[in-house]
Amino acid sequence: MSFKRLPETIAYVRITGHCWQQGKIEGEVRAGEYDWQFQWCFRQGKLSVQPSLGRALIQEPLGRFLEQSDYQLEPGGDYAFAIRAEF
Template identity: 60%
Template sequence: MTGRHLPKTIAYLRITTLSWQEGVLGGEVQAAGYQWSFYWFFRQDSLQVTPSLGRALIYESLGRFLEHNDYQLEAGGDYEFVLRSRL
């Protein structure tokens, strides 16, 4: 998109599950009226996001956020990150 910038949307994330022993982090994400649940199996570098409706909008940004902040995230914690895409 030369010359144009993608709009920014704030995504709200809540961590509901965290197990270092099992290698899994799970939670919920909300952005622009959409809501998803996710599980990140960090030992296998596998991210599962449901439902499939709108998943492509959040998948890459969520994965980058989780990888960048994994050791700072806590179960029960609320977090935000910016999406740069059209929702």
């Protein structure tokens, strides 16, 4: 039996700041040839990612990662997660 390996890209996340009082986490994410800055307002469930180039590739997987990991994320921390797509 032959299994075809699914494409995978590792996204690297760096948290640059957070403010629990305002309900906000900010950071940078890099995947493949793309680099973005993000701001996640977790109380409203709003994630903004800039620049717009390639944003559709990262917005949903980054949102899932942040929702699952939010209380464990520290400013200056480096994190990574896998995306089932090739960038």
